Amino acid sequence: MTAPETGSRPFRFAVLRPDSHQSEFLERALISEVPVAFEYNGIGYAVMMATPVDLEDFAIGFTLSEQLVDSANDIESIDTHRAEKGWIVRIQLPADRAEKVYARARQRVSESSCGLCGMDNLDEVMREMPNVTARLEVADDAIFVALQALRDHQHLNAATGACHAAAFCAVDGSILMVREDVGRHNALDKVIGAIAKSGNAPENGFLLLTARCSFELVQKAILANCPALVTISAATDLATHTAAKYGLRLISLARQDSALSACP
Structure with missing residues (x-):
């Protein structure tokens, strides 16, 4: 087995500024893809x-x-x-x-x-999926606790500014694990895999994603039998409809001061 990469690499850039006639350069990390x-x-x-x-x-x-x-x-x-x-x-x-x-x-x-x-x-x-059978009461306060803590766990994004994160959170909002990737679907698959490898189960917490909520992300959460999915950006109509159909609690546009909980 080959050791994995760090997930980023340095590049040199010329800095462009309006009305500037001086050359300025900087080096910053870029996310690996x-x-x-x-x-x-x-x-x-x-x-x-x-x-x-x-x-x-x-x-x-x-x-x-x-x-x-x-x-x-x-x-x-x-x-x-x-x-x-x-x-x-x-x-x-x-x-x-x-x-x-x-x-x-x-x-x-x-x-x-x-x-x-x-x-x-x-x-x-559009295949049929099993209903979410997990029942876990996630208090509204726990969602905002997780949102507040997430940034400190996004190490790759802190270095590159171009990375999605998927977090698995306990019922009180504490973050149990985070996985990052250039792709939001990949980040979610990574955290689902990490949960499984740890011996835990998605039904024991909720998922938090730094992404818009599309159908595929809802589908993955449903198949994982996770009771709730929280996304920082908005959800699509199909994602919202699918979550309601199969019993997934969907919360989108999650910010520090508000979030939208889809009504069944």
Whole structure:
């Protein structure tokens, strides 16, 4: 297994200012974005544009979100390898689980801005999902506690200013873990994987994302059986409708002084 990268690298820039005739330069860190290929039992399954940190968590969360396994315990092994043009993550599943991979494997490339690229048809995108069965009372105050604390946990974003974060929060709003990535879908998969690897379960807390709330993020939260999803930016109509349909409490436009809780 190859050691992962730090997630950023320094670049030199010329500073442009209005009415300035002097040359000014600075060096700052940029977020890393590389292709990360997922292989299951030797079969190429997907290529995601991602930040190459916490790749094992990413692999676990992605595998769970794709419904290729029921739990992280179904994954036999995960190996990460640096390639010439990116990273390869090789995941080994039991033979009975691999059948689903063979049935669904296809040539597809997903960009960090879209979590549905490569879906074969509309029925697959809009497939039925299980209802959220987790019941956890998250007080309004806990949401604002988590919002207040989140920035201190965004280390990669502090260095680059270009990174999404997904946090798993306890019922009192304390932040249990955070994962970061250039892609919001990737960050969510990473934290779902980290939760599973820790032996905890998403039903024991709520998710907080530094992103607008689109359908795919709601879908991942529902499949994780998480009782509540909080996003800093607004939700789409489909995300809101889907959350209500399957019993996910959705809170969007979360700010220090207010948030919108979707009514069922």
